[in-house]
Amino acid sequence: MSHDSTKKIRQILLENGSITKPELAKLTNLTVATCGYILNGLVENGEVIAENFRTSSGGRPAMSYRYNSERCRFLCLYALFEGGAESIHYRITDAMYGLHGKGEFKCKNIKLKSLLQCVQKLLKQNPKICMISIGVQGGVSQGSVEFSDFPDLNGINLSHEMEQKTGIPTYVENDMNAIALGYSQRNANEKNVAILFTPKGNPPAGGFLVDGKILRGNANFAGELSYFPFPFSRNQQLDIFDNVKSALPYIRQVLFATVAFLDPAVIVFTGGLAEKLSKANLDMQMRNHLRRPQLPRLFFITDSSDEYFLGLTKIATEHFLQND
Incomplete structure (x- = not known):
């Protein structure tokens, strides 16, 4: 089945919670058979949960399906320079915008090493994290920090470095762009x-x-x-x-x-x-x-900060939806 069809089904499941195959077919403009084929694959890999029977809009019993938000979590964090102090703020979320943890680390000087230490500590405590999204005050292009409030991060491809060290897909975004996405969400x-x-x-x-x-x-x-x-x-x-x-x-x-x-x-x-x-x-x-x-x-x-984290979660979710 096409990647676009799978992505469409994932998106509908995330937006609607619990849904039946006929309802899903109507919303996606796919056939019931196609939806069933894709759902079976997603249930098999644990991404989707098939739940108890419930009555569909047509009056006949039908299996309902919901996205398994426990399968994968996102580490969303941003580096902040404010009032002469530097800190790293984080939240652990999922594709349905659930919150599973939050906190901050005080830093004297944010650089790749200190950022990586914080991330590795959180990954050890939260093994379900499958994606990382990072916000930075400054210019970001394709994962690289071109300029920022953190001189030791400038010129570093933060996305590449994090993926190399952690093995987890990492996406980096400018702070204002992330906040705009979060406000929209x-x-x-x-x-x-x-x-x-x-x-x-x-x-x-x-x-x-x-x-x-x-x-x-x-x-x-x-x-x-x-x-x-x-x-x-x-x-x-x-x-x-x-x-x-x-x-x-x-x-x-x-x-x-x-x-x-x-x-x-x-x-x-x-x-x-x-x-x-x-x-x-x-x-x-x-x-x-x-x-x-x-x-x-x-x-x-x-x-x-809430809009910031919502935006970072949205970025992680959109990339997560691209996965086969």
């Missing part, structure tokens, strides 16, 4: 989302979903807002973005530019300055400046 799969990160005392950053897909650009540079043409140097950004009073005019510039270039349905402000921004004020200024009947909805999230 948490909000009915909203397809056009802009995340505007406004940290206190650090340059801004962004992550964007366009039609449900991460906007990366030609060189994975999309969202690097510290290169926005502000009328001051990048070094001065640390001082300008240290408080709302000095940062507000430039936050407005980024907001207007985001609407003009991307026209998202939702713009989410997060970071240390987000809680000090006035939604009513930004809404009014956006309407006065852009004069459009339909404008993005504005939201403010002080702590985006």
